[in-house]
Each structure stands twice: as C-alpha cells, then as structure tokens.
Amino acid sequence: MKNLLFNLFFLSFTAFLVFCFNSCNKSGGNEILIGEYASLTGSEATFGQSSHNGLELAIEEINKNGGILGRQLKLITEDNQGKPSETQTVVQKLINRDKVIAVIGEVASSRSKAGAPICQSSKIPMITPASTNPEVTSIGDYIFRICFIDPFQATVMSKFALNSMKVKKVAVLIDQKNAYSTGLADNFRKVFTEMGGEIVEEQKYSAGDKDFKAQLTAIKAKNPEAIFIPGYYTDVNLISIQAREIGLTCPLFGSDGWESEKLTEGKAKDALEGCFFSTHVSADDPSPIVQNFIKKYQEKYKSKPDAMAFLAYDAGLILSEAIKRAGDTNGEKIKNELGKIKDFQGVTGLITINDQRNAVKPAVVLEIKDGKFVYKETIAP
Amino acid sequence: MSEFIQQLINGLSLGSIYALIALGYTMVYGILKFINFAHGEIFMLGAFSGFYLSRTLGVDQPDIVMALVILVFTMCITSAIGVIIEKLAYKPLRNSSKLTVLITAIGVSLFLQYSGQLIFGADPKSFPTIIENIGFNIFGATIGSNQIVVLISALLLMLVLRFIVKNTKMGIAIRAVSNNLTAASLMGININNVISFTFVIGSSLAGAAGILYSINYPSIDPLMGLLPGLKAFIAAVLGGIGNFPGASVGGLIIGLVETFTVGYISPTYRDAIAFAILIIILLVKPTGLFGKKEIEKV
Numbered sequence: 001m002k003n004l005l006f007n008l009f010f011l012s013f014t015a016f017l018v019f020c021f022n023s024c025n026k027s028g029g030n031e032i033l034i035g036e037y038a039s040l041t042g043s044e045a046t047f048g049q050s051s052h053n054g055l056e057l058a059i060e061e062i063n064k065n066g067g068i069l070g071r072q073l074k075l076i077t078e079d080n081q082g083k084p085s086e087t088q089t090v091v092q093k094l095i096n097r098d099k100v101i102a103v104i105g106e107v108a109s110s111r112s113k114a115g116a117p118i119c120q121s122s123k124i125p126m127i128t129p130a131s132t133n134p135e136v137t138s139i140g141d142y143i144f145r146i147c148f149i150d151p152f153q154a155t156v157m158s159k160f161a162l163n164s165m166k167v168k169k170v171a172v173l174i175d176q177k178n179a180y181s182t183g184l185a186d187n188f189r190k191v192f193t194e195m196g197g198e199i200v201e202e203q204k205y206s207a208g209d210k211d212f213k214a215q216l217t218a219i220k221a222k223n224p225e226a227i228f229i230p231g232y233y234t235d236v237n238l239i240s241i242q243a244r245e246i247g248l249t250c251p252l253f254g255s256d257g258w259e260s261e262k263l264t265e266g267k268a269k270d271a272l273e274g275c276f277f278s279t280h281v282s283a284d285d286p287s288p289i290v291q292n293f294i295k296k297y298q299e300k301y302k303s304k305p306d307a308m309a310f311l312a313y314d315a316g317l318i319l320s321e322a323i324k325r326a327g328d329t330n331g332e333k334i335k336n337e338l339g340k341i342k343d344f345q346g347v348t349g350l351i352t353i354n355d356q357r358n359a360v361k362p363a364v365v366l367e368i369k370d371g372k373f374v375y376k377e378t379i380a381p
Numbered sequence: 382m383s384e385f386i387q388q389l390i391n392g393l394s395l396g397s398i399y400a401l402i403a404l405g406y407t408m409v410y411g412i413l414k415f416i417n418f419a420h421g422e423i424f425m426l427g428a429f430s431g432f433y434l435s436r437t438l439g440v441d442q443p444d445i446v447m448a449l450v451i452l453v454f455t456m457c458i459t460s461a462i463g464v465i466i467e468k469l470a471y472k473p474l475r476n477s478s479k480l481t482v483l484i485t486a487i488g489v490s491l492f493l494q495y496s497g498q499l500i501f502g503a504d505p506k507s508f509p510t511i512i513e514n515i516g517f518n519i520f521g522a523t524i525g526s527n528q529i530v531v532l533i534s535a536l537l538l539m540l541v542l543r544f545i546v547k548n549t550k551m552g553i554a555i556r557a558v559s560n561n562l563t564a565a566s567l568m569g570i571n572i573n574n575v576i577s578f579t580f581v582i583g584s585s586l587a588g589a590a591g592i593l594y595s596i597n598y599p600s601i602d603p604l605m606g607l608l609p610g611l612k613a614f615i616a617a618v619l620g621g622i623g624n625f626p627g628a629s630v631g632g633l634i635i636g637l638v639e640t641f642t643v644g645y646i647s648p649t650y651r652d653a654i655a656f657a658i659l660i661i662i663l664l665v666k667p668t669g670l671f672g673k674k675e676i677e678k679v
Contacts, residue, residue: 041498041502041503041504042503042504043504043505043602045503045504046504081503176648176649203648204647204648204649205648206648206649206651209648209651210594210598210600210605211391211395211597211598211640211643213387213391213640214388214391214392214639214640214641214643214644214648215643215644215648217384217387217388217391217644218384218644218645220384220387221383221384234505234600237507237600238598238599238600241599242598245514245516245523245525245527245528246387246391246516246522246523246525247516247518247523262504262505262507265507266507266508266509266510266599267510267514267599268507
C-alpha cells in the first residue's frame with residue numbers, strides 16, 4: 001500500500017515536471033509576447049470585450065506591417081471575470097508563466113490597482129487603457145495610462161453641469177465599493193462646490209445591487225435639479241429605470257463608465273433620454289483617422305467601437321512604438337521610452353505622457369438621444 | 382411623510398418577493414429537514430425562463446395576458462427543474478446524514494450558477510418590459526404599477542398556497558409528512574409523491590418570484606439568485622423555519638428593514654443588517670418568531 005502511494009506521488013511529480021517544461025518551452029519562440037488582462041465576463045463584460053477587440057485590432061495591424069524589431073507580436077489574453085482577486089492570479093500567470101514583456105489592462109480602476117503592484121515588482125511595464133483613478137499610476141514608475149484622470153473628468157462635468165445644463169443643486173449617487181466612483185465623486189464634490197454649485201444629497205450603493213429605490217427616494221426628498229452618478233453602465237441602467245419609476249424626473253449625468261451599448265437597454269432607453277456623460281472620444285468625430293478606425297473595427301467585429309475599444313487600440317500602438325524606440329524587449333528600456341511619448345497621434349487624439357505617467361488630452365461630453373450617444377461638446381484640459 | 386410612504390412601498394414589494402422564496406425554503410425544510418440551498422438558483426432560472434419565453438413569444442410590448450402566460454409557463458418550468466433536482470440529487474441521499482444532503486445542496490447551487498454562466502453568458506441581461514409601468518401619486522409618493530402588481534401577485538400566490546395546505550388532501554398529506562415522516566408513511570401516505578409535490582410548489586413559487594423580481598429590477602444574471610436566496614433563507618429562519626405564515630412575515634420584515642436601513646441609516650449596512658437579524662434571532666429565539674419548540678420524545 002505504502003509502495004503504491006509512493007509510486008502515485010512519484011508519477012504525479014514527474015507529470016508536474018513535464019508539464020512545467022512544456023509551458024516553459026512555449027515562451028521560447030521568436031514572437032514578442034504581450035499580456036492582456038480584461039473583464040471578458042462579469043458585470044462589466046463589455047468593457048473587457050471592447051478593449052480586447054481594440055487591442056487585438058492594433059496588434060493585427062502591426063503584425064500585418066511586419067511586426068516590430070523584425071518579430072511578430074503575440075497577444076496572450078486572460079479573463080479576470082471582473083474581480084480584483086482574480087486579477088492578481090491572472091497577472092501573476094501572465095508574467096511568471098507566459099513571460100510576457102509588457103501588460104495591458106484594465107478598464108476598471110479597482111482592477112488595474114490589483115494588477116499594477118505585481119507588474120511594478122516584476123519590472124514589467126503596464127499600460128491601462130481606461131483607468132481614470134489617479135492612484136493607479138502612482139503605484140510605481142512602470143505603470144502608465146493613456147486616458148485622462150478623474151480630477152480632470154470631474155472638472156469637465158462640473159463645468160458642464162453649471163454652464164451647459166444650468167443646474168446648481170445636484171445630488172450624487174456613488175458606488176461605494178469602487179475606487180473609480182468614490183474618487184470621481186470626491187473630486188466632483190470639491191470642484192463643483194468651488195465653482196458655486198451645491199450638493200444637496202449624497203447616497204451610496206454597492207455595484208451589483210438591484211434595488212436602488214431606497215436611495216433614490218431619499219434623493220427625491222431633497223428635490224435636486226440633476227443627479228451625478230459616477231458609476232458603471234450595468235448599475236446606471238437599473239438606477240435610471242427606478243428613478244423614473246419613483247417619479248424622479250430630473251436629468252442624470254455621469255462619466256466614462258456609462259459608455260456601453262448596454263447602458264440604454266430595455267426601459268432605460270426612455271429613462272436616460274436627454275442625459276449626459278463625459279468620455280474619451282466621440283464616434284461622430286469626422287477626422288479621417290477616427291473614421292478609418294471605426295470602419296476597420298466594424299468590418300472585423302460587426303459592431304460600433306466604444307471608447308474602451310478606441311483607448312485599447314491606442315494602448316497597443318503606443319506600446320509597440322515604445323518597443324520599437326527601445327530596440328529591445330527589456331522592461332526598463334520600454335518603460336523609459338513610454339515616458340518620452342509626446343504628441344503621439346492616436347485615434348483618441350494627440351497623446352502626451354506627463355511626469356506622473358498620465359496622458360493629457362481633452363474630454364468630450366455625449367448626450368443620450370433615443371438610445372444613441374450624440375456628440376455634445378469638447379472640453380479641453 | 383411622502384418619503385416614508387414611498388420607502389414603505391419599496392420595502393413591501395421587495396419583502397413580498399423574499400417571502401415567496403422563503404416559502405420554498407420553509408416547505409422543503411418542514412418535510413425533509415434540510416435547507417435546499419439550490420433554491421436561490423431556481424429563482425434565477427425562473428428569471429431566465431421568463432427572459433427566454435418573452436423572447437420566443439415575441440413580447441416586446443407590455444401585455445398583461447402575455448405576462449400571465451409567461452408567469453404560468455415559468456412556474457411549470459421551474460417546478461419541473463425542482464422535481465428533477467430532487468430526484469437526481471436528493472432522493473438517492475434520503476437515508477444519508479443531513480449533512481451530506483446539505484453539502485449536496487450547496488453543490489447543486491454552485492453547479493446551477495456556473496452552468497448558468499456557461500449557457501446564458503456571464504454578463505447581465507436586460508429583462509423585457511412585460512407589464513406597463515404607470516406611476517400613481519399617493520400622498521406625494523410615486524408608486525409604480527409594477528410594484529403594486531408584484532405585491533398583489535405575491536399575496537395571491539400566498540393565499541393559494543394557504544388554501545392548498547389547509548384544504549386539500551395533498552395539503553393534509555404534506556402536513557402529516559412534515560409532522561412525522563415515518564408515521565405518515567405507515568398511514569399509507571406515498572412519501573415520494575408528497576416530497577415531489579412539495580418541490581413542485583416550492584419551485585414554482587421561486588420561479589414566480591424570479592419573474593416578479595425581474596419586473597421590478599430588470600437586470601438578470603446567473604449569479605442573481607445568491608443574495609435574494611440567502612436573505613429569503615434568513616426570512617424563513619426569522620419566521621420560524623417550517624412555518625408557512627412565519628416565512629411570509631419574515632420575508633416582509635427583512636424587505637422593510639433592508640429598505641429602511643438603506644434609506645435612513647446607510648446603504649453600507651444593506652446586507653449586514655439581514656445577517657445581523659439572523660444572528661440575533663438565533664441567539665434570542667432560535668425557533669423563530671412563529672416557531673414552536675418541539676419536544677424530543679425518547
């Protein structure tokens with residue numbers, strides 16, 4: 001019996017070793033491996049799917065044009081199911097098992113914050129396409145972003161609320177579990193009151209809640225002129241429906257977390273009519289580089305790209321540009337080149353990376369009309 | 382005042398859904414003396430069956446007749462699923478220890494959640510509008526017609542259940558089996574039929590709850606059954622597990638407490654408050670509000 005057990009143990013150990021060798025050999029090819037972690041499933045699944053599509057398109061194009069440094073790029077994508085805990089596992093796997101030279105991810109700030117420390121300690125450059133929380137890039141000098149940050153987005157929406165929507169009394173509804181939402185709300189509160197607005201009520205929810213009527217009823221009692229909801233589209237969809245159900249008729253406005261075709265699904269199509277949100281790019285932009293991207297994207301994926309797809313595409317281009325300039329796949333060299341990116345023409349405009357490794361660029365405000373997102377105005381930094 | 386009334390209605394319509402789910406927990410516990418943790422997933426399957434039925438029937442406009450058809454069909458589908466689960470997973474374990482069955486129930490629950498993710502997809506889906514929503518103004522509070530629909534349907538279903546349990550032969554059999562399974566079988570009651578029937582009733586109520594919940598909160602996903610399931614379980618314990626009126630009252634209490642906590646104290650405690658109630662009730666009155674202490678005879 002003892003012998004059998006020992007044999008079994010020995011067998012499984014050899015199997016394990018063989019398995020290890022196999023997986024090590026895989027990374028020894030001539031391709032440049034790039035890792036991506038994204039929420040391909042979970043409640044913000046469209047974020048992950050769009051950014052994955054955008055990145056895939058960028059990599060495909062680079063490969064079609066001969067790759068970089070004479071080598072083809074290969075994208076290894078891992079699904080974190082929209083969970084911070086899962087994010088750590090998949091980023092570890094990308095870096096330690098797949099040996100990627102750089103990592104792209106995530107859209108959601110709380111998940112980027114989970115992945116960033118691992119990239120930083122392994123000295124692997126990470127680019128987040130769309131995480132706007134300022135703390136993400138302060139994790140370390142290997143963490144970059146190619147989108148604007150929340151203080152700027154909060155300023156944009158404060159200006160927009162006061163000047164264009166002409167509202168002064170605003171209520172705020174915050175997703176308390178989410179770094180993106182709380183950060184944005186803090187900045188909005190500060191800027192909006194400084195500019196002369198008044199916050200009449202603040203309520204909180206947790207992402208994934210289905211019932212928001214209690215919070216909305218409390219907000220309704222304060223009679224706000226508009227409600228600022230810095231949250232993600234799944235929750236905003238339900239919030240808007242329930243707000244109208246309990247008789248809250250004032251406009252809602254929010255941030256780039258709203259951008260998804262699923263925002264206006266079902267009854268929310270009517271509930272969100274005439275509401276606004278800020279984001280990175282508008283598909284209505286007539287410039288050829290934007291329209292060209294939209295055309296290519298539609299050919300491949302049969303759907304319209306959203307901001308996450310635009311940003312991830314730019315993230316792919318900027319990363320390959322940095323690798324090209326570094327002339328090497330060494331993490332430190334790529335990191336240095338990423339920091340020097342200036343006036344890079346991407347599909348989301350001219351991108352310059354500043355000292356804090358953040359991108360400086362304008363924001364656009366979109367209006368929801370008949371379930372579609374229509375360009376309203378651009379607000380410069 | 383208008384805010385209070387609005388919160389009250391919010392709480393009641395949420396609570397009546399918890400009550401419907403809690404009834405299923407209580408019925409199965411009354412007969413088999415184990416907690417069917419897969420019950421929350423039956424609720425989820427009810428919502429998805431409603432989603433796919435309305436799609437196949439082509440319901441895109443609110444239609445009260447179609448809504449009823451969907452409700453009835455969903456109740457049939459979920460009761461069939463409930464019976465299948467009972468036959469496949471629980472029946473072979475009828476004579477094993479209660480712990481084995483309990484662990485199996487958790488296994489079935491996880492199996493359904495993750496197969497749901499595989500089959501339906503993990504991203505939330507938007508439930509179609511099957512009932513017109515008109516806002517009524519009562520004392521300054523706006524009450525949606527679907528909140529009223531949910532309340533009335535839940536009450537009706539509970540009355541039907543009460544009638545079945547009190548006045549039909551099957552109901553008497555259910556009560557006899559829940560009183561003493563062995564004695565009931567000695568009196569010529571077909572235990573297997575009674576157990577299947579219990580699962581039919583419990584699962585159809587959970588299916589109906591799934592539809593009513595989705596009418597009120599039209600975003601459904603495969604993991605949606607988890608929290609309402611747990612809260613309904615707490616409601617059943619609060620009312621005294623195994624006790625029918627207890628489950629209904631427990632559900633309403635949990636719904637109201639939850640809504641008032643969010644509205645007047647802090648949304649942070651939304652889920653905590655339900656579990657705090659569970660702990661308190663287990664410490665102070667483990668038999669629940671309506672539960673009777675059973676004397677163990679040797």
